[in-house]
Amino acid sequence: MLKLLEYLKEALFGAGEQARSPQDVEQLRTAFRARYHSFKLLLAANQKALETMSDMERALVGARPFGMTYVKAACTAVSVNAMKIIRHLTELAPGRYEELNARFKAIQEAIGAVLASRxxxxxxxxxxxxxxxxxxxxxxxxxxxxxxxxxxxxxxxxxxxxxxxxxxxxxxxxxxxxxxxxxxxxxxxxxxxxxxxxxxxxxxxxxxxxxxxxxxxxxxxxxxxxxxxxxxxxxxxxxxxxxxxxxxxxxxxxxxxxxxxxxxxxxxxxxxxxxxxxxxxxxxxxxxxxxxxxxxxxxxxxxxxxxxxVDAVAGGVMYSRNPIDDRDSSIVINAAWGLPKSVVDGSVTPDQFVVSRSDPMRLVEKTVRVKELKIVCDPEEGVVREALLEEESSSPSLTDEEALRLAGMAVRLEGHYGCPQDVEWVMARDHSFYVLQCRPLQQVACGLEPASVQDVDRPPIVGGGVTASPGAASGPVFFVRHNADVLQFPEGAVLVSAQPLPRWATVMNRAVAVVTEQGSVTGHLASVAREFGIPALFGVPRALERLTAGLVVTVDADRRRVHEGRLGQLLTATRRKNLMEGSPVHDILQRIARCIVPLNLLDPDAPEFRPGRCQTLHDITRFCHEKAVHEMFTFGKEHRFTERSSKQLVADVPMQLWVINLDDGFEREVEGRYVPLDNIRSIPMRAIWEGMVAIPWQGPPPVDAGGLMSVMFQATVNPALDPAMQSSFSNKNYFLISRNFCNLQSRFGFHFAAIEALVGERPGENYLSFQFKGGAADFSRRLARVVFVSEILGEFGFSVALSSDALCARVEDP
Amino acid sequence: MGEMSVLLVDDEAEFLEILVKRLKKRKVNLTAVTSGEAAIQMMKESPADVVVLDVRMGGMDGIRTLDEIKKIAPLAEVIMLTGHANVEVAMAGMALGAFDYLIKPVQIDELLYRLQDAFKKKSLQEQRERSQGV
Missing domain, CATH: 3.30.1490.20 (ATP-grasp fold, A domain)
Known part of the structure; x- marks a missing residue:
């Protein structure tokens, strides 16, 4: 009987705060404030998690280098924020989504297994x-x-x-x-x-x-x-x-x-x-x-x-093919007196012998250079640099027969390994050769088409030398003489130095081109420049004297010239390679990203939208976000707490929309069931509203005229969606608002659309997101619709992800 | 909400000094110590609302210190701040109730926001306990 009376009282009077003591109401207010804070923390954690996921995706597709420190930091940040999101959802709904913890643990273990694969x-x-x-x-x-x-x-x-x-x-x-x-x-x-x-x-x-x-x-x-x-x-x-x-x-x-x-x-x-x-x-x-x-x-x-x-008479490096022209099968031999160290570290410009693979092999080019020094073993220990007398310095460091013998070795080595080889060799006192190193040669395609050479009117500042890495690039000259210069090296400059020392490789990610007075195509720095796709011109006489620090020049390594200014017609398309792709660290990030980034839970109304189906951390964040909105929505209703229950929006539009004030979204508290538009204080809601009513509505737009308006309108005019009490969250149109926050959820039939915006005082935490899924049309039309919407959003700077007929778009505070 | 009190714990004196200077400039009421043991002592004598705790420290490490702090002052919020990004350690810290786990270098405003969030959470929890007569 008592229950029946209670029921009638509730049915007749709404059993709201009339039946509550002021203490109860205050308790509810306090509880709601705490929940709202948890909700805000969840949103902030969600924002951080999504930001980090986007950054991981950018890292995977971009050319920016990153190390394991980045991978570990990104993993930690996403994991911590996902855990925070679960925790805050648990604060909103204790015990309701327990299964999330098991899913989170399983995903963490998968990430841990990749990270701990030492x-x-x-x-x-x-x-x-x-x-x-x-x-x-x-x-x-x-x-x-x-x-x-x-x-x-x-x-x-x-x-x-x-x-x-x-x-x-x-x-x-x-x-x-x-x-x-x-x-x-x-x-x-x-x-x-x-x-x-x-x-x-x-x-x-x-x-x-x-x-x-x-x-x-x-x-x-x-x-x-x-x-x-x-x-x-x-x-x-x-x-x-x-x-x-x-x-x-x-x-x-x-x-x-x-x-x-x-x-x-x-x-x-x-x-x-x-x-x-x-x-x-x-x-x-x-x-x-x-x-x-x-x-x-x-x-x-x-x-x-x-x-x-080996007690060396001469030494050097040979390539079994031309490293800068993949059409050229000639063997290129660089040689100098003494140990090969002077050739690999670029401290001398060596003799060059080019041998054709014709049968029998033939020496087709022989360039004997002045070699000012040689590196030899010190009688005590270590090595010394010895200046060469004029006669020795300008005499060839190999005979023609020796060059041919070396070329034969190069061809044999290439045959054995099945790819072009880079071979360091040394010649002993008895003129026998030893192999000191043998590794795959990275050959690059020839960038220069002789027929398309366009000469430039003005003469170059300097020219000559050898193309150590092909291409052309422009930037200001920066001289590198000492290690300290490397530390100051600016992004986008042209490195100019006397010798192409291997340690200059430190700045290969910042230099646009390299010009040196000495060195050869077979030196270490030449290899690194080719690897990084940076034009390099070595052995350019008087480069240090004629070039001026800070002067913008164009290095045309293909034509072996350096011009003043930026000569656009010479510049080759950016060839800088994406060195990260396929690298071990990239591979680790990719494997970890598979546990984090993909979003599988696309449709909140689908039966698989549940904790047990979360396969990635993104699924977890998506699930928790959706449920958190739901929990904030239901609090007022569940506790019969009218202050935080939905109010129907009174506005001069043929739509039915409800608003839940989470905190300070209204100008004045609302007693009854209705809230007029002019009582809305929420900055983002007013902005969204302004956009929604910018064009006066004459009636429903044609069904296939566009995603958002169509779904919004159909959902909002449906009389079956009658107010507050009987309808569930899943088929109505709600604004959850505070002064700086707005979440608009719109569902109808097969459609789902959501807009969420935060415009607070904290730069970096603000965002605007838009989600859309479904439609009644056939799949190809639904797909065409989301592609169309994604293009529009892309124009406005949103990052958009499409998956099947679902669209997720987001733009963040810059 | 009253004024927030913050305890900074880091065994790198140089880093601590810079952080103290920056937070004081933003009018944060704070105390700094250089070990987990000193932090425990401080929390016993005059508990702070929010603790910013380094993870790797000589002597008592951050995780153990966090555990102790939560025993002494369960409502105090602890933000782990570390140069050592380690998922396992982060998860251990979060499981012990850390409010957040931030990786150095952290923007000072970012840290300040997290401090404000943590303090608000603690204040709301205290209000809730009061209104429920706990």
Whole structure:
């Protein structure tokens, strides 16, 4: 009986606040305020999560370099915000969406598995003699030494005797000194954005490594293998130590000259030299290179090759094909007196021999240059630069027969590996050749069509030299003479220096072109320039003297000229390559993004729109956002709290719309069921309204005239959608508002449209989003509609995502 | 809502100094300490409304400190601020009730907004408990 009375009372009087004590009403108000705050926090977290997801997508499609620090930070930010969103939804509806936690945990585990995919070092040996090395040992010995082992074992070409300190050796060294934790800490705590900050970090980490001790077992293994080498080659044999890091020399990744080499080292200093090579993993240019090429720090195992020094008469680099013209199959040999170091580091402009592959092979070009110095072994230890006497400096460093012999080796090496090769070689006193390094050559397409050469009226400022990397680009001249200059190097400048030193590679992501007075097409910096798609002109006489700092020039590397000003007709289309795509870090981000970015829950009215169907963090954020709006909507009704219940909007339009005031959206509190338009204080609602009524409505627009208006109108004029109490949230048109916020939901039949806007005081948190799905038309017309709407929104700066016939668009505070 | 009191905890003195200077310029009432142990002591003596806590610290680390703070002052809100982006640590912190987990470098206004949000949440919770007579 009592229940019946209660029921009648509620039915007749609405059982609102009339039946409540002032304390109850105040409690409801407090509860609502807390809920509204949770709702706002959820919206802010949602905004942050979506922002980070967009940034991840931009990173994946763009050319901007990023490292693991970025990947981890992005993952952390999205995960934290998704977790906050779940938490705030739970505050709004305790216990109602428990399943979300399990889905979130499962997605987190999938992300964690990708992030934690660090593998242990391959193999079980600390040191491996070169004669046991071949391509099957690549994970253990690094690609550079695996290639050399292959040359020795499989091709029977001469390679100096030696051994490799393996990936396991590196792991042993790092673990023995507990270095990785400290290195990771420093790398991840690094917040500087300038090159000089990075320089400081690089120096600190290198110092950590060089001060560490080589564990006894590793030291013993190195010394024993070295002693064996001495027994084979004679007491006191000197060695070179070179990096053979995993991934180095892989196709498409040159790492040219980015790590250190130590030459002519005696037994007493071998361990010190080993640490220097390992430390060079963290040299400024190696770190920059990895960052720009998307190579994660923890994927690089620093194997070190140790080979007997060859008492060199001459040395250099040869390419089995022309590196800057993929139509040219000639073998290009660069040679200089002494060790090949002067050729690879660009300190001399070497002799060039070009050999045709005709049968028999034929020397088709021979350019003998003045080589001012040579690098030779110091009788004590290390190497020295020796000035050359005039006669020696201008005499060819190879005979024609020797050049042909070398070319034959290049062709054999290319045949064995099945692709063009970049080979470092040395000639001993007995004029026999040794291969010191052999790796895939990155050949680029020829950019210059001789028939289309358009001459420029004005003469160049400087010209000549060799095209080290093709193309043309324009920018202000910036001289690089010292390391300090690298730190100041501006974005978009032309790097001009005396020598193309490999360490200038640090600025290859900022330079538009490179001009040097010395160097050749086979130097390390030339490889890096080609890799980055930057025009480079080397060996240009008097470039430093004739060019002026800050002067805007056009470097036409194809025609070997540098002109004053920006000559648009010469500039080649931007060739700067997207070096991130396909890189290991890119791959990790891509795999993680699959757990985060795709949106599968598109239709809030579909039966699969539920927690258990959330496959990604985006699904979770989408689900929670939708349900949070719903929870805010139902609070007033569930608690019979008229202050926060829906009010029908009174406006001079043939539409039925309801408004829920979340906080300060009304000018004055509303007692009854209706709110006049002039009582609406919400800035975004008024703006949306202004747009909705901008064109006077004569009646419903034609059904296929456009998505939004059509769906809005059909939904709002339907008399079946009669006011507040009987209709559910899922088929009415509501504004949820506060002064700075508005969420408009419109549903009717198969349509769903939502607009949400935040225009608060906090820059960076504001946004406007629009979602649309469905329609009664056939699929192709629905699809055409969302494509059309997306194009319009795109014009207005929205980022738009289409999936089937659903559209999500968003624009944020710039 | 009264004035918000903030406790900053970071063992990098240089970073702490800059942060204190910047927040004070924005009229934030704050105290700074350089260890988790000192933070616990401070929360016992004079609990702050919001704590900004470094994750990696010598001695008691951020996660343990957070756990202790929540035991001493359950309504105090804690924002983790770290240079070390680690999803697992972030999740552990959030599970222990951290209000947020921010990654350095953070814009000072961004931090200020989070402080205001955290403080409002705490104030609303206190109001709610009062109105319910808890």
């Amino acid at each position: 593998k242990p070092a391959a193999g079980d040996r600390l040191v491996v003699p070169l004669e046991e090395v071949d391509k099957s040992t690549v994970a253990e010995t690094g690609s550079k030494m695996a290639n050399l082992g292959e040359v020795l074992k499989e091709m029977n070409l001469p390679v100096p005797g030696g051994f490799v300190v393996t990936a396991l050796g590196y792991q042993r060294f790092i673990e023995h000194n507990d270095l990785q934790v400290e290195i990771d800490r420093r790398l991840q705590s690094f917040t500087g954005d300038k090159v000089d900050d990075l320089h400081g970090l690089s120096a600190e980490i290198q110092q950590l490594i060089t001060r560490a001790s080589v564990p006894e077992d590793l030291a013993r293994a190195i010394q024993l293998t070295h002693a064996r080498l001495e027994r084979a080659l004679g007491a006191g044999v000197r060695v070179s130590l070179r990096s053979s890091a995993s991934g180095e020399d892989d196709a498409g990744v040159s790492f040219a000259g980015q790590y250190r080499s130590e030459l002519n080292i005696g037994a007493d200093h071998i361990l010190e030299a080993y640490k220097e090579i390992v430390a060079s993993k963290y040299s400024l240019h190696a770190m920059s290179y990895r960052f720009n090429r998307g190579i994660a720090d923890d994927q690089v195992w620093m194997c070190v090759g140790c080979m007997a020094m």
